[in-house]
Amino acid sequence: MTRGEQLYEGKAKIIYATDDDDYRILYFKDDATAFDGAKKGTIVAKGIINNQVSCRIFTMLAENGIPTHLVKKLSEREVLVKNVAIMPVEVVVRNIIAGSLAKRMGRPEGEKLPFPIVEYYYKNDDLHDPMINRDHVLAFGLASEAQIDQARELALKINSILQPFFADRDIILVDYKLEFGDFHGQLLLADEICPDTCRLWDAESLEKMDKDRFRRDLGKVEEAYVEVCRRVCDQ
Amino acid sequence: MTRGEQLYEGKAKIIYATDDDDYRILYFKDDATAFDGAKKGTIVAKGIINNQVSCRIFTMLAENGIPTHLVKKLSEREVLVKNVAIMPVEVVVRNIIAGSLAKRMGRPEGEKLPFPIVEYYYKNDDLHDPMINRDHVLAFGLASEAQIDQARELALKINSILQPFFADRDIILVDYKLEFGDFHGQLLLADEICPDTCRLWDAESLEKMDKDRFRRDLGKVEEAYVEVCRRVCDQ
Numbered sequence: 418m419t420r421g422e423q424l425y426e427g428k429a430k431i432i433y434a435t436d437d438d439d440y441r442i443l444y445f446k447d448d449a450t451a452f453d454g455a456k457k458g459t460i461v462a463k464g465i466i467n468n469q470v471s472c473r474i475f476t477m478l479a480e481n482g483i484p485t486h487l488v489k490k491l492s493e494r495e496v497l498v499k500n501v502a503i504m505p506v507e508v509v510v511r512n513i514i515a516g517s518l519a520k521r522m523g524r525p526e527g528e529k530l531p532f533p534i535v536e537y538y539y540k541n542d543d544l545h546d547p548m549i550n551r552d553h554v555l556a557f558g559l560a561s562e563a564q565i566d567q568a569r570e571l572a573l574k575i576n577s578i579l580q581p582f583f584a585d586r587d588i589i590l591v592d593y594k595l596e597f598g599d600f601h602g603q604l605l606l607a608d609e610i611c612p613d614t615c616r617l618w619d620a621e622s623l624e625k626m627d628k629d630r631f632r633r634d635l636g637k638v639e640e641a642y643v644e645v646c647r648r649v650c651d652q
Numbered sequence: 653m654t655r656g657e658q659l660y661e662g663k664a665k666i667i668y669a670t671d672d673d674d675y676r677i678l679y680f681k682d683d684a685t686a687f688d689g690a691k692k693g694t695i696v697a698k699g700i701i702n703n704q705v706s707c708r709i710f711t712m713l714a715e716n717g718i719p720t721h722l723v724k725k726l727s728e729r730e731v732l733v734k735n736v737a738i739m740p741v742e743v744v745v746r747n748i749i750a751g752s753l754a755k756r757m758g759r760p761e762g763e764k765l766p767f768p769i770v771e772y773y774y775k776n777d778d779l780h781d782p783m784i785n786r787d788h789v790l791a792f793g794l795a796s797e798a799q800i801d802q803a804r805e806l807a808l809k810i811n812s813i814l815q816p817f818f819a820d821r822d823i824i825l826v827d828y829k830l831e832f833g834d835f836h837g838q839l840l841l842a843d844e845i846c847p848d849t850c851r852l853w854d855a856e857s858l859e860k861m862d863k864d865r866f867r868r869d870l871g872k873v874e875e876a877y878v879e880v881c882r883r884v885c886d887q
Contacts, residue, residue: 552770
């Protein structure tokens with residue numbers, strides 16, 4: 418599969434065409450942004466790490482029955498994926514209170530939720546990705562009823578696989594963002610799952626091992642990404 | 653039923669005890685607030701109008717099978733109600749895009765929704781009543797599964813009664829806020845339904861006939877409330 422023209426450059430990835438319109442190549446960059454792009458920076462080797470972590474996780478999820486866009490890893494920073502029509506709804510799964518949920522509900526970070534919470538956000542930079550509910554998704558035609566219900570079901574199934582996967586590696590899966598897309602009528606897990614899109618805390622020290630280190634200027638950002646990669650990929 | 657001690661003073665109403673703890677007296681004030689209390693004012697005779705409009709609507713809803721807290725109107729500004737344990741979740745029903753939904757989704761006010769949207773807000777002044785979803789309601793114990801599902805069902809049933817009721821009076825029911833409360837195991841419609849809690853537009857001119865006239869300094873606030881009262885109560 419040959420890498421064709423650049424179709425889109427996002428905050429963390431570039432999407433390239435291939436010679437088959439059913440497939441795309443994703444290229445993982447080192448660029449890091451936070452707070453809606455207000456904060457910009459670079460995390461050295463982030464693209465390499467995220468591609469490796471995400472491919473490992475997507476492969477593991479596929480082995481556990483989750484349909485994903487992953488075809489195969491092509492190089493350190495490149496992955497071949499199915500060309501899905503991305504649903505403009507980010508699906509967030511939360512196991513522990515942190516980030517915007519802590520602020521929204523006035524609760525301290527770290528409180529365990531009695532069951533996983535699923536939230537939907539409208540993917541729209543101009544509107545700063547507002548939180549929406551299932552009614553908004555349907556009324557504004559962001560997804561069909563079957564799609565949003567399947568996305569929720571898949572998200573909860575993914576959570577039941579990912580939580581023990583990370584726990585085995587002494588990592589608490591606090592919360593994370595998933596994206597789904599349609600590929601010839603089938604809903605596939607798309608985008609990436611990595612320290613950019615998850616909150617991951619060390620199970621012993623509760624130290625943050627994810628993009629919050631960059632967002633909150635906690636230092637040792639690269640070291641955290643490398644350590645997540647080591648625990649996820651070496652085991 | 654004798655009016656006892658003042659139990660609580662809210663932004664628009666005062667709650668009094670009675671000699672039977674199963675009952676409360678609500679007293680409707682003329683105080684008007686907006687934007688989380690940042691804007692304060694008075695709408696002359698608002699308390700009288702809102703009590704009259706709300707009693708008319710609650711009576712009509714009860715005749716149509718909606719369980720409500722209303723026992724009976726006691727005076728111009730006072731109503732006797734069942735002492736419900738208010739669910740700390742505001743239920744908003746929307747038929748037309750306006751207000752925070754227009755902002756959230758980047759759409760113009762006035763667009764008709766393909767079907768009514770239901771939103772939940774956590775009643776908490778300090779947190780500025782954040783929007784939440786069903787998962788938050790359950791995970792934070794704000795209501796039981798049966799309660800929140802019944803609240804949604806009642807809200808949609810109320811909407812199917814209220815929309816034609818207002819349409820018959822040449823008023824478009826744009827959106828509105830409902831509150832529910834538990835009374836000995838039964839979920840009752842509580843609080844009030846009036847120009848403070850609804851967006852109401854004249855069906856011909858599309859002129860606002862509700863608290864947005866106060867919020868947005870549109871003038872003729874009292875006139876709008878009186879006109880709503882006339883159309884709701886005289887027919």
